[in-house]
Amino acid sequence: MPLIHWTLPDGSRISDEVADGTNLMDAAQFAGVPGIAGECGGCMSCATCQVVVDPAWIDRVGVACDQERMLLEAATVAPQDRSRLSCQIVAHRALDGLVLHLPA
Numbered sequence: 501m502p503l504i505h506w507t508l509p510d511g512s513r514i515s516d517e518v519a520d521g522t523n524l525m526d527a528a529q530f531a532g533v534p535g536i537a538g539e540c541g542g543c544m545s546c547a548t549c550q551v552v553v554d555p556a557w558i559d560r561v562g563v564a565c566d567q568e569r570m571l572l573e574a575a576t577v578a579p580q581d582r583s584r585l586s587c588q589i590v591a592h593r594a595l596d597g598l599v600l601h602l603p604a
């Protein structure tokens with residue numbers, strides 16, 4: 501199970517082991533990460549699960565696809581180049597130690 505770290509806007513961090521195959525919006529909610537509403541339940545229609553992937557991890561996580569990017573750009577929080585919808589990132593062994601940042 502990969503260990504995932506969420507860094508909050510105040511610099512504090514929440515970390516949790518996440519079962520392989522779990523999307524990181526569900527994982528964040530389970531871990532009590534604030535600011536991940538996940539209003540659509542992970543069907544990629546709300547953009548309330550935005551995270552910014554740490555620069556050290558973007559090659560392994562990958563950037564948003566076109567559909568995801570369009571939704572991010574319509575969100576209330578302006579996306580960055582490394583923004584992703586956390587419901588579209590699935591935990592797996594290669595993501596052990598992943599650092600995600602919550603937008604301010």
Ligand code: FES
Nearest residue numbers: 540544546547587
């Ligand atoms: S939970 Fe709605 S887009 Fe991710």
